[in-house]
Amino acid sequence: MNPRWLLLKRNLLDFWKTFRRNRMGLAGAFLVLTAILAAVFAPLLTPYTPTETMRDAEGRALTFAPPSVHAPLGTDDAGRDVWTQLVYGARISLTVGFLAGFIAMFIGSLFGITAGYFGGWVDNLLMRLTDVLLVIPDLPLILVLVATVRQLELKVSPLVILILVIGLLYWTSTARLIRSQVLTIKERQYVYRARAIGAGNWHIVRKHILPQIMPLIVANTVLILSTAILIESGLAFLGLGDPTQPSWGTMLNFAFDRNAVSNGAWWFYLPPGLAIIWATLGCVLLGNVLEEMLNPRLASHHLEGEQSIVTQP
């Protein structure tokens, strides 16, 4: 067998041995995986389609019907099954979140590596750019951007606009993290030695720096995913989603606009929010645990432990 594959397999096994003892990490992985599975197998989890209206014996639409055997989470204002919308909504929410997260991760890593490795004016320019982006309030900026792009009446789905806007704005924290890591790695002996025997920049980045920061990039990506899912839900709630392909945020937009609250239809506005928390909490737990395992920063302090250590004379 290929020795590189064996090495990877051993590393993954070692990783799994540590990871499986971490309850928070396992809980996070469980939440993320179930959300992904629900999205992938949505058609198998429900007998209906998300746009299908449920009717009673006389053919009237069952609007705002409470949970029952036929509709486990009740129906919405148009008599559509909420559970069905929820599992199909997972597809939209997770797709937008994941794609936006990956774009952010890619840009962040690229800028972080470039800034950290080359230093000098490139570093200065990129870091000032992240400073500027950090100060400008993000939601108003996104809303103005999305509104302007929509005004152009391009023939693209609103979801594509959301993915691009989120992806192109949320790379700053990744860039800073990666940059600080690259700064320490590039000072290591083996990088100097590689350069001394004539290795080029591209070779050093690819063979010596990238493998070192890859685990950190993975951990950070999982964290970015949670941000992206949250932001998507917020923008969709404000009406920037695609009404024909409702995500969890769009469902909440419908529920709020169509007075689910005053109709007491808690089954309409409660589940999508819980689903968003499910997915984001999963990503945060998983991401935090991964990050902790990959760079442990331990701190204990002097007021910890027994008060009686200091004995009174």
Added chain:
Amino acid sequence: MNRRDYLLRKIFFSLVTLAVVVVLNFLLFRVLPGDPVRAVIGRNVRISADTQQALREQFGLDRPVFPDQFLTALGQWARGNLGVSWSLRKPVSEVLLAKLGNTLLLIGLGQILSIILGVALGLLAGWKRKTAVDVGALTFSLIAWAIPTFWLGIILLAAGSTWLGLPTGGIVSPSNVGKPLYTVLPDVTHHLILPTLTLTILYMGEYMLIMRSSIMEVLGEDYILTAKAKGMSHWQVLRKHALKNAMLPIVTLIAINLGFTVSGAIYVETVFSYDGLGKMFQTALVKQDYPLLQGAFLLLAVSVILANFLADILYTYLDPRVKAS
């Protein structure tokens, strides 16, 4: 670092950020398709070709985009002229000013409450590390982070109006509109409870986390061990030596958080139909009122940049390391 150099750098950075925002705002406005005259007076207004030409000359739209139009726009913005709202038919600056007070009231209350609660809880959690308090605080901040703001608002709205009989939206009851503020204060307070609670829960988690890690870091310093060796009680050590140093990051966080605060206001005001800048921003978005949207963006961005700068100045007074030399 020298204090003067530090300030000069901060001023320069604020100016650069301001320039980015202004140029962005100008460019976005120009990106809008179709006739720029339409962008000024609105899409659906019927006007004759002559009037259009007159408007074009009046707004300087017949001159080149750069530098003429850019400088004109810059001059207008500097004088507070942000154009006319399409949907409200009023000057944008007038609309914004009318809503500003309400929003400041809401986010001010939310910030003050969350700072007090967050700092206190964070302090407790960091001091009593790995106890039930600490685990509870961490769990709370984790979940608070994962909850979408608007959804928390919807839940509190539903629960508060059903079980506590709290109002579902607005700032005052319809019967009290137009009366002087001090006579309707109880009513206003009533209306503020739910939105303020939402914002407090939302902001609190982060203050708590920062305070927790900050106090843990300070407590790990050697001078804390020295103080303890002198025989001071834990509470004395905390109060006399740890607290002041641990509070520093909170000042920075308040400034960094301002952008986040603004986002929270947009969601919360939308859910509670609270008559502030955030709700107006959302309405402008739905009605595609671009002059209003961009005026609001300019105002919010400039306020946040300014507040960040002020926090930086404040920081130099609080942190002796910046003051030195």
